[in-house]
Amino acid sequence: MKILITGFEPFGTVSDNPSQRIVEHIGKQNNPAIITQTLPVDYATAGEKLIHLIDTHQPSAILLLGVAAKRETIALERIAVNINDARIPDNAGNAVKGEKIAENAPVGYWSTLPLDSFHTAVAEVDIPVSYSNHAGAYLCNHVFYRARHHLETTNRADVPCGFIHVPSIEAVSLDEQIQAIQACVNILLKESLLQDA
Numbered sequence: 136m137k138i139l140i141t142g143f144e145p146f147g148t149v150s151d152n153p154s155q156r157i158v159e160h161i162g163k164q165n166n167p168a169i170i171t172q173t174l175p176v177d178y179a180t181a182g183e184k185l186i187h188l189i190d191t192h193q194p195s196a197i198l199l200l201g202v203a204a205k206r207e208t209i210a211l212e213r214i215a216v217n218i219n220d221a222r223i224p225d226n227a228g229n230a231v232k233g234e235k236i237a238e239n240a241p242v243g244y245w246s247t248l249p250l251d252s253f254h255t256a257v258a259e260v261d262i263p264v265s266y267s268n269h270a271g272a273y274l275c276n277h278v279f280y281r282a283r284h285h286l287e288t289t290n291r292a293d294v295p296c297g298f299i300h301v302p303s304i305e306a307v308s309l310d311e312q313i314q315a316i317q318a319c320v321n322i323l324l325k326e327s328l329l330q331d332a
């Protein structure tokens with residue numbers, strides 16, 4: 136049983152990405168059931184890197200994280216959309232505008248993470264949480280779509296996979312963000328254990 140958790144490096148005006156801090160914190164726990172990785176904010180390499188991780192580790196669940204600096208809650212993303220449409224250039228200087236992520240592929244994919252359980256668990260520890268229907272059209276949506284598309288097209292649609300946007304640390308402190316994500320990870324660990332049993 137393995138859970139893959141990813142965050143993102145800094146980009147644009149985000150000089151310190153809380154999603155990277157969260158995965159580094161979880162990585163330091165040295166839990167053999169958890170693989171953590173920080174992804175580049177780069178359309179050309181982020182998706183390939185993620186797919187390589189999925190194929191190498193064959194995780195039983197995938198939790199993708201990124202920051203949405205203007206939000207004020209832990210945002211549970213419901214849907215990945217088949218579009219790249221960058222508002223600002225990525226870290227390699229590319230601003231991909233209005234292009235499909237995958238040709239001849241669905242316009243969207245639902246998250247397959249247990250979002251309702253996540254919502255309850257985060258609310259229970261009194262940290263602001265909400266559902267979101269749209270992860271934007273930048274790198275966060277990109278990796279969310281790429282991961283779900285890869286699982287769907289390689290007979291692994293049943294692997295829980297999805298995306299959570301965290302807010303800036305001004306809105307919710309890093310400690311609380313870690314607590315919220317840890318609560319979600321605990322749910323995934325429990326569910327994976329049940330499947331293994």
Ligand code: PCA
Nearest residue numbers: 143201202273274275276
């Ligand atoms: N947030 C950006 C990309 C990397 C990150 O942490 C986004 O919302 O797409």
